[in-house]
Amino acid sequence: MxxxxxxxxxxxxxxxxxxxxxxxxxxxxxxxxxxxxxxxxxxxxxxxxxxxxxxxxxxxxxxxxxxxxxxxxxxxxxxxxxxxxxxxxxxxxxxxxxxxxxxxxxxxxxxxAEFERELIRARTGEGRSRAKARGQSLGRRPALTRHQQDEVRRRKLAGEAVREIARSYNVSASTISRIPS
Known part of the structure; x- marks a missing residue:
């Protein structure tokens, strides 16, 4: 058919x-x-x-x-x-x-095409290794600066609600929850 x-x-x-x-x-x-x-x-x-x-x-x-x-x-x-x-x-x-x-x-x-995929994978891996060696951070930028993260820690220790803290920084509650106290 x-x-x-x-x-x-x-x-x-x-x-x-x-x-x-x-x-x-x-x-x-x-x-x-x-x-x-x-x-x-x-x-x-x-x-x-x-x-x-x-x-x-x-x-x-x-x-x-x-x-x-x-x-x-x-x-x-x-x-x-x-x-x-x-x-x-x-x-x-x-x-x-x-x-x-x-x-x-x-x-x-x-x-x-398979050969090309392998070349791309190798070049990408080499580029990541070079970036790490230079101290460059990979991935997405943090939603909050270090200063903001410190403020979040203080507010969490003071007992403020995670949702309230999240609203004040315009981020999700899970972003605030992931920041260790």
């Missing part, structure tokens, strides 16, 4: 052209939705990915309709591969796992 998947980002766009192209490409059933590509919890995509099985093919008009990043695309392709299903993009001829050439190309692209 050939399944089509179509997506547009906003309500002002139309799915008609994608539906027509997918039907012309032989799609027996088309799953379509209006959702941002950045969202990973797209209902229609989840439905079609759950439905696709061995010997089936998932077809899209363009790769950006299916995935927002290379990592996301490769994850979806890996999922299809484990189900022994195929994938085909109508616009990007290289992204066609129904042919040996397409499977080779997707495998090479996957290898390059």
């Amino acid at each position: 050939i399944y089509g998947y179509a997506r547009v980002s906003t309500d002002g766009q139309t799915l008609d052209a994608q539906r027509e192209a997918l039907i012309c490409a032989g799609a027996d059933e088309v799953f379509a939705e209006t959702a941002s590509g950045a969202k990973f919890d797209r209902a229609e995509l989840a439905k079609v990915l759950a439905l696709v099985g061995e010997g089936d093919t998932l077809v899209v008009t363009r790769l950006d309709r299916l995935a927002r990043s290379t990592i996301n695309l490769l994850s979806i392709l890996d999922s299809l591969s484990h189900k022994r299903a195929m994938f085909r993009s109508l616009s990007e001829g290289w992204a066609d796992t129904t042919t040996p050439h397409g499977r080779l190309t997707v495998t090479i692209v996957g290898g390059v």
